[in-house]
Amino acid sequence: MDVAALAMGVAAGDRRALARAITLVESGRADHRGQALDLLARLRAPGQPAAGRQAxxxxxxxxxxxxxxxxxxxxxxxxxxxxLRVAVLAVDPSSARSGGSILGDKTRMDRLSRDPRAFIRPSPSQAQMGGVARRSREAVALCEAAGFDVVLIETVGVGQSETVVAEICDLFLLLLAPAGGDELQGVKRGIMEMADLILVNKADGDLRPAALRTVADYAGALRLLRRRPQDPEGFPKAMPVSALAVEGLEGAWAEMRALAAWRRETGHWQARRAAQARHWFEEEVRQGLLSVLAQGPARGRLADLGAAVEAGRMTPEAAAAEMLRGLA
Known part of the structure; x- marks a missing residue:
């Protein structure tokens, strides 16, 4: 693969080049990993057209x-x-048995997928926890390098544990259904506390009164939470929207822009991105160590201790401590 030509294509906004680049960074092959790192380095190199682009x-x-x-x-x-140019990275759940994913998001976004100013890319979660794929952050960086103004990262959608996406995005949106359950869920730690904007969808027709009540309940619950330093007065907030009737979207977009502008002016934007970069550095180190354990000289020791745990001769905690002592 000509990595230099691929980098030029991504920087020029070529959709096919972008699709190939995302496939490259998502690959698990060792040779592809080296090429992916080369590609990202070329795009970020000072003086290059794509360097410094932010979405x-x-x-x-x-x-x-x-x-x-x-x-x-x-x-x-x-x-x-x-x-605006919009990129959508949709993460689909992978089968725990076969490892496969349906990747049918383009069929559910038929009109947007035909829009020349939009790019939709479904990716398998590959059993990664937290609702996003392991290489989602690198895919976001490629979309930024390709000149997209907004990048939407749609998570798997599995519940209140999807907080990893907050380590990728600038703003975290939580979409809820009207009267979808106990509104006091809004004060629980976890995904609710990570949200910058709670959008109650389907606020149209017969469901509109229920949606407005849900918004009021969440707004009251959010006021009980301690204000975060990265939020101006009034955030996080809850709002009603209707994707089907296309109502409330302009207002939600105005709130997103206002919050993003405030964070840029106060320095929270760059501080957050710097903290995210450090998080993913540490995550790469953790994943790399697991890979070394599974493939390097310590593989036999790992297998022996695993067999001892499975046979009941050692507890998982004692076996892990023994493994780590051997690495020190």
């Missing part, structure tokens, strides 16, 4: 059936109609 990264989570795909399509079409 507004929006993470979106919500339970299955809440209307994430419908919201992304309506929201994305609104943004592209305003002249």
């Amino acid at each position: 507004l990264r929006l993470g979106l989570s919500g339970t299955p059936g809440v209307g994430k795909s419908t919201f992304i399509e309506s929201f994305g079409l609104m943004l592209t109609a305003g002249g």
